[in-house]
Amino acid sequence: MLRGLCYLWTASLLPITFSGQLHSELTGVLDDCFCDIESIDVFNNFKIYPRIQKLTERDYFRYYRVNLNRPCPFWADDSHCSIKDCQVEPCPESKIPVGIKSGNYNRYSQVANANTDIVDCEQAQDLGAINSTLSNYSKEAFEDWARHDDAQDHFCELDDETSPDADYVDLLLNPERYTGYKGPSAWRVWNSIYEENCFKPRSVYRPLNPLVPPRGGDDDGEGFYNWLEGLCLEKRVFYRLISGLHSSINIHLCAEYLLAEGWGKSLWGPNVQEFRQRFDPAETKGEGTRRLKNLYFLYLIELRALSKVAPYFDRAFVNLYTGDRQEDQASKELLLQFFNETKAFPMHFDEKSMFAGQKIEAKTLKEEFRLHFKNISRIMDCVGCSKCRLWGKLQTQGLGTALKILFSEKEIKNLPEHSPSKGFQLTRQEIVALLNGFGRLSTSIHQLHSFRALLKEKR
Numbered sequence: 001m002l003r004g005l006c007y008l009w010t011a012s013l014l015p016i017t018f019s020g021q022l023h024s025e026l027t028g029v030l031d032d033c034f035c036d037i038e039s040i041d042v043f044n045n046f047k048i049y050p051r052i053q054k055l056t057e058r059d060y061f062r063y064y065r066v067n068l069n070r071p072c073p074f075w076a077d078d079s080h081c082s083i084k085d086c087q088v089e090p091c092p093e094s095k096i097p098v099g100i101k102s103g104n105y106n107r108y109s110q111v112a113n114a115n116t117d118i119v120d121c122e123q124a125q126d127l128g129a130i131n132s133t134l135s136n137y138s139k140e141a142f143e144d145w146a147r148h149d150d151a152q153d154h155f156c157e158l159d160d161e162t163s164p165d166a167d168y169v170d171l172l173l174n175p176e177r178y179t180g181y182k183g184p185s186a187w188r189v190w191n192s193i194y195e196e197n198c199f200k201p202r203s204v205y206r207p208l209n210p211l212v213p214p215r216g217g218d219d220d221g222e223g224f225y226n227w228l229e230g231l232c233l234e235k236r237v238f239y240r241l242i243s244g245l246h247s248s249i250n251i252h253l254c255a256e257y258l259l260a261e262g263w264g265k266s267l268w269g270p271n272v273q274e275f276r277q278r279f280d281p282a283e284t285k286g287e288g289t290r291r292l293k294n295l296y297f298l299y300l301i302e303l304r305a306l307s308k309v310a311p312y313f314d315r316a317f318v319n320l321y322t323g324d325r326q327e328d329q330a331s332k333e334l335l336l337q338f339f340n341e342t343k344a345f346p347m348h349f350d351e352k353s354m355f356a357g358q359k360i361e362a363k364t365l366k367e368e369f370r371l372h373f374k375n376i377s378r379i380m381d382c383v384g385c386s387k388c389r390l391w392g393k394l395q396t397q398g399l400g401t402a403l404k405i406l407f408s409e410k411e412i413k414n415l416p417e418h419s420p421s422k423g424f425q426l427t428r429q430e431i432v433a434l435l436n437g438f439g440r441l442s443t444s445i446h447q448l449h450s451f452r453a454l455l456k457e458k459r
Helices: 004-011 037-056 098-102 136-147 184-197 214-219 224-230 233-254 272-279 287-314 325-344 360-381 386-406 407-413 428-458
Strands: 063-067 166-170 257-261 266-267
Touching: 004 257, 037 287, 037 428, 063 428, 098 360, 136 233, 136 287, 136 428, 166 287, 184 233, 224 233, 233 257, 233 272, 233 360, 266 287, 272 287, 272 428, 287 325, 287 386, 287 428, 360 386, 386 428
Parallel strands: none
Antiparallel strands: 063 166, 257 266
16 A cells, blocks of 8 residues: 555655756665655655644644753853743643643543642642553652652753643644844754764864855865764764754745744745755755655654554553543543554654664763763753743654654563553653654655745746
């Protein structure tokens, strides 16, 4: 069935061309894996994209608790955006489902669903990622584990959800789109990520770095990619994940661009010229196609993580608790259907090829990998635009959660069927970030098809 869909879909998916000339093709097998781009397009656009859109509209997944007021730990904040489209509107307490803000574990009782005696949003001690008929021992275990942050598991700097500076944000009312945030402040964030956290020596020059003067013939990227190919698989994967995330974010900004600003109403839509500036091989010296291929690679990594974490949610006592029984049951059914689709994909990335060397060396490399990524999550607090910071933190945490899953295979296999596990657990914040972060990748690949059509019209 997938092959048949592939033929029909790819008949309309001509290689991405710009300015009427075929400079490069976004097609074929990806590096470091055995999956082709055409199969991902078909699978995503027909199977995954419609389901992930429905899922992220559910109450459990649309409310994300985040602290957007944490200071940048690396340099003085210098550019908090004054543009109105940069601002994030926190969700009023009255709009938050009672089960989410109360963290109530007492099933679906009248007390849990009442509008009185609700624990205040800012004082909630637990978001109730899992709700069921738990024993007192299990509830005490949850509280104990929440206090015990096992740093070996986390790839991200997690926000303190109990902080008075943390707010619930309705992601559907604060969509990711172009806000006007750009220039030296934005460049510095990405430059810090690439130059200081991607295992790159300063002697190797990254192509098209806006903060470094052009170097003539050395700026075509050949030296950089010769260096990259000489790295071990794990460090190569790290760079491609970050590049893929950057590409996905750029596609969202191009697809939801401020086209016109009227009286009280703004017009948002795709900006083909902006897309070309970021991805046209002619305008990016061939970088555009590499960037897009890294997006597909990142998609595969997160897709693999989702397929592997399915057993965690298959257990009957795990609920997506909001306090509304029907809503929660429907959400879990949708989630399990979604996981079944992810498991059906025939060309998953094989994460077992990573950290497979000598035990001590592999452990050291894995820890270095984790710390580098955790540092990137901290850099997201340096983004000057609040809305960009929101989505940067969410998508970084989503990827960090995916990595945590991929490298917890043994713990997931040994999950107890009828009780929580101290060996592997996910907070509600991680679950929301994981699904919404992957939803953003799925949307990016879907939006590429729209840009193909627009480019074809312009030619």
